[in-house]
Amino acid sequence: MLKGQPDEECIKACVKGSSVYALFDGKNVLKLSDQKNSAKFSAKRVKVTGVYNKSTKTIKVASIEPVGEAH
Numbered sequence: 767m768l769k770g771q772p773d774e775e776c777i778k779a780c781v782k783g784s785s786v787y788a789l790f791d792g793k794n795v796l797k798l799s800d801q802k803n804s805a806k807f808s809a810k811r812v813k814v815t816g817v818y819n820k821s822t823k824t825i826k827v828a829s830i831e832p833v834g835e836a837h
């Protein structure tokens with residue numbers, strides 16, 4: 767993590783390295799196939815629609831949309 771930087775900036779720095787955008791559902795980390803569109807939602811709550819490939823733990827993204835913040 768980048769000290770003193772918002773989560774979004776830390777995530778972008780990691781992805782510039784060897785990391786990829788992924789969805790964390792509270793238990794599992796699922797890689798996202800659409801890295802370009804995923805970048806727009808860095809550190810945000812989203813709804814991802816797509817097809818999950820269990821063997822690669824990757825979601826082939828059909829769409830990503832923001833959702834309301836948790837209360």
